[in-house]
Amino acid sequence: QSVLTQPPSVSAAPGQRVTISCSGSGSNIGSNFVSWYQHLPGTAPKLLIHDNNRRPSGIPDRFSGSKSATSATLGITGLQTGDEADYYCETWDSSLSAVVFGGGTKLTVL
């Protein structure tokens, strides 16, 4: 079991909006920044969101992040077939002295 909890899968139609949740605790999400990654197996993961809600240069504003207490959320609007991938939340856990990832969420664009 992962320290951070994500839904195993989400799906939506092209052009629609989807959200992916990430639930943790006070020692991780509650006290540290959250990042989100897009990953296609066999490739290098790609940073989408850092510091809870900041996008690196080159990441479209269709991707957004938010955090409240011990939970974080990734939002994707205007879904495209190219968005089909696995998405992971990540943060530092101060009690474990370790980086922790969510279990990953597979996004299907129907």
Next chain:
Amino acid sequence: QGQLVESGGGVVQPGRSLRLSCAASGFTFSSYAMHWVRQAPGKGLEWVAVISYDGKNIYYADSVRGRFTISRDNSKNTLYLQMNSLRAEDTAVYHCARRDGAFDIWGQGTTVTVSS
């Protein structure tokens, strides 16, 4: 920009050792903490270890502590992962990654298969 290229993966028997390398280019390697992250077949991303920019601070995941050793050579812009007493559950693609608040640069990964 920056680039990371892993090497050293392969097929190894349980109980044996393997050393992975990660060559960095395009950024000041000695200024950043570096991590290893792995993905086992059919599983999610799993953090393995981190080493600070100067090599003085190191942390490991519980699953590898005591068996794996992370190190770096800033003169060669290279990160290492020495893996001893390998187990079947260590089979995975191993990525090195730069951390600048988040994992902003990743390597493509090198595959380690532990099998008899």
